[in-house]
Amino acid sequence: MIGKLEGKMLESILDTIPIEFSVLDENDKVLAWNKHETRIFKRPEAALGRDVKQCHPERSLDKVEKIIGEMKEGIRDKARFWIDLPLSKNGEKEKVMIEYYVIRDKEGNYLGCLEASQNIAEIQKLEGQKRLLE
Numbered sequence: 001m002i003g004k005l006e007g008k009m010l011e012s013i014l015d016t017i018p019i020e021f022s023v024l025d026e027n028d029k030v031l032a033w034n035k036h037e038t039r040i041f042k043r044p045e046a047a048l049g050r051d052v053k054q055c056h057p058e059r060s061l062d063k064v065e066k067i068i069g070e071m072k073e074g075i076r077d078k079a080r081f082w083i084d085l086p087l088s089k090n091g092e093k094e095k096v097m098i099e100y101y102v103i104r105d106k107e108g109n110y111l112g113c114l115e116a117s118q119n120i121a122e123i124q125k126l127e128g129q130k131r132l133l134e
Helices: 007-016 058-073
Strands: 020-025 028-035 079-087 093-104 110-119
Touching: 058 093, 058 110
Parallel strands: none
Antiparallel strands: 020 028, 020 110, 079 093, 093 110
């Protein structure tokens, strides 16, 4: 990164970006997440410091463990998938994209994993182009 962001500015940026994320350390412990009040996948504050295995539904846990294991082994750097969830006010399902990104230091050592989720229903509706201030 070029430049320096600290404190209130960094925290505000992380809560402003239109993606919710969670961060795991190298031991699969939950370090932090953003957008606490408006998350698609809500977490209790008690999840801080917990093993990621305690934060996912059993039906997806083996897949999460496989992705993280492959990241630790250097086999994969990211994983992307999408699911339909009833997020709209009328209960209609909307598409949610979930991505896992490996976090490595400059020497390539595994530091953890970033899980990013975003409701992409509005993005899917885009057509043509819209230029700045149009």
